[in-house]
Amino acid sequence: MNAPAPKDERITLSAEEFDALAAIVHEVSGIVVSAGKSSMVHSRLWKRLRALGKSDYSSYIAHLRSPEGVEERRHLVSALTTNVTGFFRENHHFETLRDQVLPPLLARARAGGRVRLWSAGCSTGAEAYSMAITIAQTAPDFANYDIRILATDIDPLMVAHGKEARFDLNAVAGLSEDLRTQFLIPAENDFQIIPALRSLVQFRELNLHDAWPMSGGFDVIFCRNVVIYFTPEARMRLWTRFESKLAPGGWMFMGHSERIPDLTQTRLDPAGITAYRLRAEDAATKATQCL
Ligand SMILES: C[S@@+](CC[C@H](N)C(=O)[O-])C[C@H]1O[C@@H](n2cnc3c(N)ncnc32)[C@H](O)[C@@H]1O
Structure with missing residues (x-):
């Protein structure tokens, strides 16, 4: 199995950027991303920035907010949802x-x-x-x-x-x-x-x-x-x-x-x-x- 790719240390997520992302996620999905989840958000999203060739969160957020960001908003929600499930869960x-x-x-x-x-x-x-x-x-x-x-x-x-x-x-x-x-x-x-x-x-x-x-x-x-x-x-x-x-x-x-x-x-x-x-x-x- 491949080891997970290391996080890009040059990309950091500020408190304001976290709040902006949390607001977009809430607007799109109704999901509340609670304060304190900043490092979880960063660990799940930095690869999206890489994939889009963005070097910081502010340009990623601007993209999410733009009309061209529709598709990326789906990726954002996908990256931040919790998908835990199982067969016959709560049997x-x-x-x-x-x-x-x-x-x-x-x-x-x-x-x-x-x-x-x-x-x-x-x-x-x-x-x-x-x-x-x-x-x-x-x-x-x-x-x-x-x-x-x-x-x-x-x-x-x-x-x-x-x-x-x-x-x-x-x-x-x-x-x-x-x-x-x-x-x-x-x-x-x-x-x-x-x-x-x-x-x-x-x-x-x-x-x-x-x-x-x-x-x-x-x-x-x-x-x-x-x-x-x-x-x-x-x-x-x-x-x-x-x-x-x-x-x-x-x-x-x-x-x-x-x-x-x-x-x-x-x-x-x-x-x-x-x-x-x-x-x-x-x-x-x-x-x-x-x-
Ligand atoms: C924790 S899983 C629960 C799965 C399953 N119902 C179970 O109990 O095993 C929550 C699921 O809800 C989905 N979800 C979250 N927000 C949603 C929304 N606004 N509309 C539809 N599905 C949503 C997530 O993508 C995720 O797959």
């Missing part, structure tokens, strides 16, 4: 999915209905493929029905990773031998998800703070370990938007340290550990309004 959610959520949804699918799930802030795709594996385990005939998982992320590199569906040994270490045999194809240095599961998942680049182009509601939304990086106001705005995207009776799952602070302001009821469901009477009202 209790997948147990709830298997035992409570999927049975009625699969009955609907078998009767000709449509079932939609969304992994919002999907990172490498491990979360979306864990949803797909859970569906395949519960309904091995899933390919016959109108079931789809949408997986979205702001980071184009993560979206490309998800589409590619290749995972190294480390990433699949937590999967049992049985799951690996059923759902992964061993390749030279890694594993690829089997085509049947890949066709269940559609990956798209989407900034959660932008407009959402998807039509129709979702029966299940996973948005886990994403909003922790946003301000409390941005989080609350997102919970409200997710709620409006839930189909009647829909389920919302969030990360272990994420909570909706005031449920009275929502139409969601608690439904397990960091899991919520659209209130039944609201679901009924919504359904009537759709007739």
Whole structure:
């Protein structure tokens, strides 16, 4: 393995430049880069300056702010997002999915209905493929029905990773031998998800703070370990938007340290550990309004 390239000591990041970068990242992604992360920011970004032939941060920042900087703003966010994820991370959610959520949804699918799930802030795709594996385990005939998982992320590199569906040994270490045999194809240095599961998942680049182009509601939304990086106001705005995207009776799952602070302001009821469901009477009202 190659040793990491040494940092270019001639390039330094001043406090003002850090603040300017943090402001751009917040404006583009909603992510709050807290003070004290200056050396992390520098260690992740100096190679971008090199790639663009910039010798200091002030000209990099000017580029980011210019109309030509659109593409670089995507690289910036990509470099500074945290993409930690894993198969069956917070496994209790997948147990709830298997035992409570999927049975009625699969009955609907078998009767000709449509079932939609969304992994919002999907990172490498491990979360979306864990949803797909859970569906395949519960309904091995899933390919016959109108079931789809949408997986979205702001980071184009993560979206490309998800589409590619290749995972190294480390990433699949937590999967049992049985799951690996059923759902992964061993390749030279890694594993690829089997085509049947890949066709269940559609990956798209989407900034959660932008407009959402998807039509129709979702029966299940996973948005886990994403909003922790946003301000409390941005989080609350997102919970409200997710709620409006839930189909009647829909389920919302969030990360272990994420909570909706005031449920009275929502139409969601608690439904397990960091899991919520659209209130039944609201679901009924919504359904009537759709007739
Ligand atoms: C820590 S990972 C969580 C992945 C997965 N949900 C899980 O819990 O394992 C957070 C992901 O959110 C994405 N993200 C951050 N800000 C976002 C935004 N504004 N819109 C969409 N995705 C965002 C990051 O790119 C990253 O892949």
